[in-house]
Amino acid sequence: MSDVIEMHLKLLFDLDTLLADLEEPVYKKIGFKIGDTERMALLGRRSDLLKKLPREIAEVYEMLKKRYQQAIAPVENGFCFGCFQQLPTQLLTRSKEVTTCPNCGRILYWREK
Amino acid sequence: MNLASLLSKERINLELKPGKKEEIIKDLVYSIKKGSDAELIVSTLLKREELGSTGIGKSIAIPHCRSLAVEKLEISVGRTTKPINFNAIDKKPVSLIFLIIAPPQDPGNQYLITLGKIVQIAKEMTKKNLIQKPQTPEEFITLINKIEKDIGKRK
Numbered sequence: 574m575s576d577v578i579e580m581h582l583k584l585l586f587d588l589d590t591l592l593a594d595l596e597e598p599v600y601k602k603i604g605f606k607i608g609d610t611e612r613m614a615l616l617g618r619r620s621d622l623l624k625k626l627p628r629e630i631a632e633v634y635e636m637l638k639k640r641y642q643q644a645i646a647p648v649e650n651g652f653c654f655g656c657f658q659q660l661p662t663q664l665l666t667r668s669k670e671v672t673t674c675p676n677c678g679r680i681l682y683w684r685e686k
Numbered sequence: 687m688n689l690a691s692l693l694s695k696e697r698i699n700l701e702l703k704p705g706k707k708e709e710i711i712k713d714l715v716y717s718i719k720k721g722s723d724a725e726l727i728v729s730t731l732l733k734r735e736e737l738g739s740t741g742i743g744k745s746i747a748i749p750h751c752r753s754l755a756v757e758k759l760e761i762s763v764g765r766t767t768k769p770i771n772f773n774a775i776d777k778k779p780v781s782l783i784f785l786i787i788a789p790p791q792d793p794g795n796q797y798l799i800t801l802g803k804i805v806q807i808a809k810e811m812t813k814k815n816l817i818q819k820p821q822t823p824e825e826f827i828t829l830i831n832k833i834e835k836d837i838g839k840r841k
């Protein structure tokens with residue numbers, strides 16, 4: 574996928590993970606103070622990030638997030654880390670397009686080595 | 687998993703140059719990742735800070751987040767040569783920073799467990815006035831190991 578789209582997707586994903594953790598009982602128990610106003614502001618930033626993505630990609634992302642909570646899965650050792658299925662050889666390297674796992678549909682992410 | 691085993695001396699800087707909160711976070715992230723991975727992590731850590739400072743008081747801060755950019759739990763530690771402003775909850779400056787980054791998928795919830803443990807150990811360090819005690823990264827790891835064991839015995 575293009576570098577800009579990829580960065581926006583990653584930022585969106587990390588932000589969603591951050592927002593999800595706030596709901597975790599274990600996290601709440603640790604006792605960090607979270608401001609409600611600040612949280613609303615961050616949700617606003619989330620919408621801005623979503624708007625920066627091409628519409629069809631934003632829609633796929635939101636659909637996957639509803640289905641799996643985590644819309645993006647890293648590729649590790651040839652496996653999709655969302656469904657743990659082995660990926661076909663043509664998907665083993667980073668692609669210029671936004672690529673989804675043929676098995677579970679999650680957006681695939683190749684880490685920088 | 688004990689905390690000391692997650693620390694490495696290359697990622698413990700006890701002579702961190704003072705700076706703005708963002709600069710300190712960047713410095714500590716760069717000891718873990720570089721390039722666009724580091725950029726992503728810094729951006730997510732700063733978003734977490736926007737929700738409320740991770741400066742938990744008594745001169746300790748624990749910036750933390752999950753990020754796609756890492757494949758396992760990564761920790762770096764910095765102690766600034768002079769206290770810095772971290773907008774901490776007690777409004778006091780900070781000198782010891784534990785920075786934690788975890789992958790999004792994290793079987794066994796190691797991230798949140800470790801985060802809780804660091805908060806506990808950090809509080810113990812302030813209580814016993816140990817923040818400035820270790821002089822080398824090795825001594826720092828030994829100290830953490832000892833505190834962790836002491837806490838374990840109390841349970």
Ligand SMILES: [Zn+2]
Nearest residue numbers: 653656674677
């Ligand atoms: Zn998959």
